[in-house]
Amino acid sequence: MSNSVITVIGKDRIGIVYDVAKILADNQINIMNISQQLMDDYFTMIILVDTTKCPKSFPELAETFARESRNLALEIRLQNEEIFKAMHRI
Structure with missing residues (x-):
């Protein structure tokens, strides 16, 4: 692994x-x-x-973020940087 993009969306709160x-x-x-x-009331990052x-593989890390998303009531997504760029290229 090298570079990745993480997106976070959720109801705004402290922390x-x-x-x-x-x-x-x-x-x-x-x-x-x-x-x-x-x-408005939503936090985006x-x-x-x-x-x-x-030390984790990409699938292991993606599962870590999925688990933490549920625990923190946030939507946290992990994407490979090259895939992210390709998806958002005009």
């Missing part, structure tokens, strides 16, 4: 950035760039991350 950053730190994932915004040092 969302902390919760997501903790998952990243626990999995040795480095934040390369981050953008966040409030849209897009994070470009370096997963080079992450």
Whole structure:
């Protein structure tokens, strides 16, 4: 693995950035760039991350985010950067 894009969407509340950053730190994932915004009562965030040092495979990491999504009442998605770029190319 190398670079991935993580998207986070959920009802705004205190601690969302902390919760997501903790998952990243626990999995040795480095934040390369981050953008966040409030849209009415919803929090949105897009994070470009370096997963080079992450000991988990991509499917294992995707399952980690799926589990944490349920625990945190957020939608957290992990995508390979190249796939993300291809999907959003005009």
